[in-house]
Amino acid sequence: MRTLLVEDDDLIGNGVEAGLRQAAFTVDWARDGREAQLALGTTKYALVVLDLGLPKMSGAEILAWLRDCANDVPVLVLTARGNVVDRVGTLEAGADDYLGKPFDLSELVARCRALLRRSQGRSVEVMRYHDIVVDAASKTVLRDGARVPLTAREWAVLLQLLSHQGVPQSKSRLEESVYRWQEEIESNAIEVHVSNLRKKLGADLIRTVRGIGYLMDKK
Structure with a gap:
């Protein structure tokens, strides 16, 4: 965050x-x-x-x-x-x-x-989304009980989307949540992170909202 x-x-x-x-x-x-x-x-x-x-x-x-x-x-x-x-x-x-x-x-x-x-209206660090369990304190992600390794950038994108379920996040908003001042951002960086998250956690995890950005549907 x-x-x-x-x-x-x-x-x-x-x-x-x-x-x-x-x-x-x-x-x-x-x-x-x-x-x-x-x-x-x-x-x-x-x-x-x-x-x-x-x-x-x-x-x-x-x-x-x-x-x-x-x-x-x-x-x-x-x-x-x-x-x-x-x-x-x-x-x-x-x-x-x-x-x-x-x-x-x-x-x-x-x-x-x-x-x-x-x-964010939560009382605990652990967030569950279908078959995915995210523990913000230990920075671990489980899918069907198996640990899934994420990079720091993938983790930041996942947390931003998961914390705003049902609300589309623009590319610029995701960049703001992931990158600090003066860090270089490649033009397709967010697309790459989202693609990697889909490969690791499921193709249907993150939905593209054309012309707006990306979305995790509210479960």
Whole structure:
């Protein structure tokens, strides 16, 4: 899932980016508030991990701007401010969750997954679709009980389609969910990933919606 990390501390940012990418998140990293605002204004994200103490534009200002724009993207706030007043104020301002610094990376990843589940109307990590079982936590896919190996890109495309059953996903939307900033994208990359998923998981798994994109029908 395409995630925006907003953090000006390189040490923390490098650790969080690595941890989220290891957990199969597609991560863009903005190092100040203005850069984050530009990213959020031009890209649709599934999740935002937001530090409050940012240069150029504070995390609180970013959060207020997001909610004023009616952007309901889930936001996990990271901050060194640990008192109850700050926590309550951040949540009431529109944050979906709060994690004080220092934090354990595994807890951050777990909270991010929980926010994504909540935004998608799920309560568990395991998703079932006909004869396919997808475990987002362990990044495993089973078909008829047998494990099916997927590349990182195939996994990202599958999760995007599976999380939006019944809603066609355009090629550009799938590219946004799979590729980070400044990554080169071949013109037929999404077609190749979809073709590979059909070969591995079934020809009827993903339907082409002519002129729009691709779709996994709601089961």
